Amino acid sequence: MTTTAILGLGNMGKGLAKRLAGKTELVLGASNPAAATEFAASVGATVTDYKSAVLAADIVVLALPYGAALELAGKLPLNGKIVVDISNPVKADFSGLAIGHTTSAAEELQAAAPSAKLVKGYNTIFASLFDTPPSATANVPVFLAGNDAAAVDAVAELVKASGFAVEKVGGLDGARLVEPVGMLNIRFGYGLGQGTAIAPTWLKLAA
Template sequence: MLQRPGLDRGHRNRNRGISQMTTAILGLGNMGKGLAKRLAGKTELVLGASNVAAAADFAKSVGATVTDYKSAVAGADIVVLAVPYPVALELVKTLELAGKTVVDMTNPVKADFSGLAIGHTTSAAEELQAAAPAAKVVKGFNTIFASLFDTPASATAHVPVFLAGNDAAAVDAVAALVSAAGFAVEKVGGLDGARLVEPVGMLNIRFGYGLGQGTAIAPAWLKLAA
C-alpha cells in the first residue's frame, strides 16, 4: 500500500519539477553513465565515483559535478544506485540516506548470470530498504539495458520503466526522472512489486545474452482493450 506522505522533504518535493531537484548517480559503469547522459541539462546532476579524478572528463561532458559517494548524497534529493547489488547493499549502510528518495536499478543476479540470487519472497529493493530504513527506496530501470540510453529518446519514449515503492511522493519523483530520461512510466504498486519486476529484468538478461537477442531489446506492457 502506498503511504500518504506527511509534510516532510518528500512531500515538499512533490511540488518541485525535476529540474529543481538534485540527482546523485552513484557508480559510473554503463548504466550510470547512460542515465547521466539522458538526464544532462534536465536536473542538477552530481556523480558519485570511487575514483573521482578518473571521472572528471565524463562529468564535464554531461555538465555534472563529480565527488565521492558520501558528498554526492549529501546535497541530493534523489540518489540513484548504479552499482551492482552486493556493492549497493554495503554502500547504503555507510551513507546518510534518511529522507532521501533512493532509486534501486540493480538486479540481484548470480555470479554466472544463470538466475537471481534472491527473489520471490524478497527482492534486492526490499533488502536495500531494510538496510537503509529511513530512505524511500523505489525500484526502477532494472529492466533497461544500458545500450538503450545511447539510442535517441524518441526510440525509447514508449519503453516502460517499472516503478515499485511504498512512498507515493518518492515514486512520483522517480516517475518524473524516468520521463525526463526519455522513457515511459509503469507503476506497479508497493515495494514488494520488486519481487515481480526483478525476475522481468532477469528474463530480459536471458533473452539478451543467453538466447542471443542482444541488448537492443526491452520488455513492454500492452493494453489490447479499453
C-alpha cells in the same frame, strides 16, 4: 531544479547521466572522482565521492551492482532521501537471481537503509538503450515499485525526463515481480542471443 546523484559510473550510470544532462542538477558519485572529471564535464555534472554526492542530492540513484549497493546502503547518509535501486541480484554466472520471491534487492536495500524512501526502477533496461535517441524509447516502460507515493511520483518525473515511459507496480514488494522480468530480459539478451537492443513492454489493448 531537483538535484540527482548517480552513484557508480559503469555503463548504466553513465548512460542515465547522458539522458538526464540538462534535465536535473547532476552530481556523480565515484569511487575515484579524479578519473571521472572528463565524463562529468561532458554531461555538465560535478563529480565527488559517494557520501558528498548523497548529501548534495534530493534523489540518489544506486547505479551499482546489488552487492556493492547493499554494502554501501547502511554506510551512506540516506535518511529521508529518495533512493532508486536499479540492480538485479543476479548470480555470478548470470544463470538466475540470487534472491527473490519472498524478498527482493530493493527490499533488502530498504532494510539496510530504513529511513530512505526506496524506489525500484530501470532494472529492466539495458544500458545500450540510453545511447539511442529518446524518441526510440518514449514508449519503453520503466517499472516503478515503492511504498512512498510521493517518492515514486518524483522518480516517475525523472524517468520521463530520461526519455522513458512509466509503469507503476505498487508497493516495494512489487520489486519481487519486476526483478525476475529484468532477469528474463538478461536471458533473452545474452543467453538466447537477442542482444541488448531489447526491452520488455506492457501493452494496453482496447476492449
